Amino acid sequence: MWSEESTDAIPAPERAEWYQDVVARAIAPTRTALTDPCSFRASTTVLDLGLLQVSTFTYGALRSWRTPTLIRRGDPELFSLALMSRNSMWISQRRNDASLSAGDAVLFDSSRPFEAGTGPLPDPASRGTAAPLPGTVGSVMVHLPREALRLPPGDVDRLLARRLCARSGLGAILGQFVQSLERHALECAPQERERVGRALLDLTTAFVAQQLNACQELPAETRRRVLLERINVFIDQRLADPGLTPELIAARHHISLRSLYALFQQSQGESVAASIRRRRLERCRAELARTGPGAPHIQTVAQHAGFTSAAVFSRAFRSVYGVSPREFRKEATAGRPVHGSSRDRTF
Structure with missing residues (x-):
């Protein structure tokens, strides 16, 4: 502590x-x-x-x-x-x-x-x-x-x-x-x-x-963990980019796509695409929990997290948090406890 x-x-x-x-x-x-x-x-x-x-x-x-x-x-x-x-x-x-x-x-x-x-x-x-x-x-x-x-x-x-x-x-x-x-x-x-x-x-x-x-x-293990951290930071900084793909990540870090997949499965316990999707939804959830003046519009939240369609975002959000983005925002605005856990953490 x-x-x-x-x-x-x-x-x-x-x-x-x-x-x-x-x-x-x-x-x-x-x-x-x-x-x-x-x-x-x-x-x-x-x-x-x-x-x-x-x-x-x-x-x-x-x-x-x-x-x-x-x-x-x-x-x-x-x-x-x-x-x-x-x-x-x-x-x-x-x-x-x-x-x-x-x-x-x-x-x-x-x-x-x-x-x-x-x-x-x-x-x-x-x-x-x-x-x-x-x-x-x-x-x-x-x-x-x-x-x-x-x-x-x-x-x-x-x-x-x-x-x-x-x-x-x-x-x-x-x-x-x-x-x-x-x-x-x-x-x-x-x-x-x-x-x-x-x-x-x-x-x-x-x-x-x-x-x-x-x-x-x-040591090789140290280099592997540092590479993973660099990739995670890269992903977090580019979540708003709809073009963020495993291929782009591998190319920017000068590794093969196969090596990237293996790195995530061994260290993260999830695929690269699942990791990107999870982080985008977590970012959206945090933004939707903001209330009061200046709270971002739902469509803006989705765009800033790299979702290209409101419908795609709504389906993805509901599949994880059990409610639509609009319902989640309504609960947050009303001061009621909002849904905090996903139905499927592996996506």
Whole structure:
């Protein structure tokens, strides 16, 4: 489950110590200096996924250090991959410097000293003394044991404190996956969260391997699961396209149609066409449940989910949810419980 903490009830003189404690538990012990303790605000959430942890941070202007002394006192031996979502920050480690803004990512190591702060990267001559600029920074971090990242350690070290782009491709898929955890992790049972953790480990490892041009060094099973996740994101982004077909999906991912079918049957337990149809109907159901001003027209809902005919959409919706789209919308508008389960989940 997500655990949440914030400075809301913390007196200003205690906020630096509070934040140091939060970071120590989520990542590793650090030393922190706040620009203005009275105006400093911060919040964090942490999700335990078994082997991995995910944490979100929002915080005001600060400077932090992980020193050799702190490392000697205790080291969880973690890699952390931070995905920036708001404002800017910088980090220095292993003679590398990274200046980061929204859409960037950075990898750092709890076993090595580092220095970090909000705002742009300061001049080396003033580092450690210049006050960081104000502004709330937001990031999502994936924390994993060093040994879980099954790539040559010397190669991974070259990436520490380097700005990595997470705005497109595998980085964007990883970011979307992590963001979805904030919305849906509470819906998952403990064993499901462990499976989510394994999927996140695969995506994180693949993203790091991509930066090293070492994707072929990944285990075949990892490559298969990452390919499946990329295909699933591709499908979700193109549900409105009536031309979304298994042939198109296979061609865009440079695999044979037979390989695509086998991948879905082994991993999803349903055909590619059934998966597309299920997602379209789930999207329509969610849209039809919206009521009040601005609620989309039923025909618009169908078109935005890739249905080319109102009749086809109505039949498909009724076959799964037991009511027509119009009846479903009427129940939602009246505030009555709407049908939530399908008659046939395999389609």
